[in-house]
Amino acid sequence: xxxAFTLIELLIVIAIIAILALIAVPNFLEAQTRAxxxxxxxxxxxxxxxxxxxxxxxxxxxxxxxxxxxxxxxTRLTTPQAYLTSEAPFVDPFGAPMSDNIETGNFVLRRTPxxxxxxxxxxxxxxxxxxxxxxxxxxxxxxxxxxxRYPHVGARISLxxxxxxxxSDILNQVYQPTNGTISAGELLRFGVGSASGAERIRxxxxx
Numbered sequence: 001x002x003x004a005f006t007l008i009e010l011l012i013v014i015a016i017i018a019i020l021a022l023i024a025v026p027n028f029l030e031a032q033t034r035a036x037x038x039x040x041x042x043x044x045x046x047x048x049x050x051x052x053x054x055x056x057x058x059x060x061x062x063x064x065x066x067x068x069x070x071x072x073x074x075t076r077l078t079t080p081q082a083y084l085t086s087e088a089p090f091v092d093p094f095g096a097p098m099s100d101n102i103e104t105g106n107f108v109l110r111r112t113p114x115x116x117x118x119x120x121x122x123x124x125x126x127x128x129x130x131x132x133x134x135x136x137x138x139x140x141x142x143x144x145x146x147x148x149r150y151p152h153v154g155a156r157i158s159l160x161x162x163x164x165x166x167x168s169d170i171l172n173q174v175y176q177p178t179n180g181t182i183s184a185g186e187l188l189r190f191g192v193g194s195a196s197g198a199e200r201i202r203x204x205x206x207x
Contacts (some may be wrong), residue, residue, distance in 0.1 A: 033145050033181045036093045040142045043089035044116055044189040047074075047140055050083040051118075052192060057081070061120055061135040061191065074118065090115045094147050117141045119154030125161075125197025127154030136194045142187035144175040150186055157198045170201055 062076035121137040175185030
């Protein structure tokens, strides 16, 4: 006589599979997030090293091409001198659409993937987009796992050494994996140049 599975046995097998899936899927998503975070940090390190070589050649960090400095400065690292072989390290690995992360109505830009952003600072430690300013310091910022760009990161870093509100606010915008792999906050990388106005933040983020 042929023996088949009973309905109870099938239900037990389905329940076991469902339990295993409930355990495996979150772990898989956590592993994906950790991998993207590592990639973003590696890309920011690559961009930071290119910016330092540019500074050695030019005497200052690259200025923006327009007043949207955090978006456009990447072009100066690829042309005419190739400090980076491509703009790929600037692409945000978390995949947030640029339409959610920029303050412009330009249709072409809104179709572009979100990028690691470049905030430049003058010798006084103030975040600036002025083309004529010599740039002595920079901060790179990535959206982090929450895929959201927090506004005014550069300005708040500029004032964070002197203003308790800005110091507290920017700390709350820094990604901390100890709060959970998928938690809010920016990924930040600081330049090695003079960081007047940002030393407290850099000391905490870079340790």
